[in-house]
Amino acid sequence: MREFWNTPLGKDIIVVLIIKLIAIFAIWWFFFRPIGEHHPLDAAQMSVSILGKQQQSGVKPIVNPPSEDKESLK
Numbered sequence: 001m002r003e004f005w006n007t008p009l010g011k012d013i014i015v016v017l018i019i020k021l022i023a024i025f026a027i028w029w030f031f032f033r034p035i036g037e038h039h040p041l042d043a044a045q046m047s048v049s050i051l052g053k054q055q056q057s058g059v060k061p062i063v064n065p066p067s068e069d070k071e072s073l074k
Contacts, residue, residue, distance in 0.1 A: 004010040041049070 005014065
């Protein structure tokens with residue numbers, strides 16, 4: 001390792017590697033590090049966060065009649 005450090009190319013390679021490691025750590029620190037304790041969301045919290053607050057509307061869903069009623073309609 002000492003022979004590698006004593007050559008000019010070896011010094012350049014080691015310096016560049018150290019700078020890259022510092023840059024990767026800085027990117028991780030700013031964008032990916034955990035901030036505080038986060039608990040996982042359950043299904044209800046996830047649906048509220050994606051869909052927003054569910055509102056009751058006056059519209060009733062259309063229900064298909066049972067098969068017996070379909071035969072009487074023919």
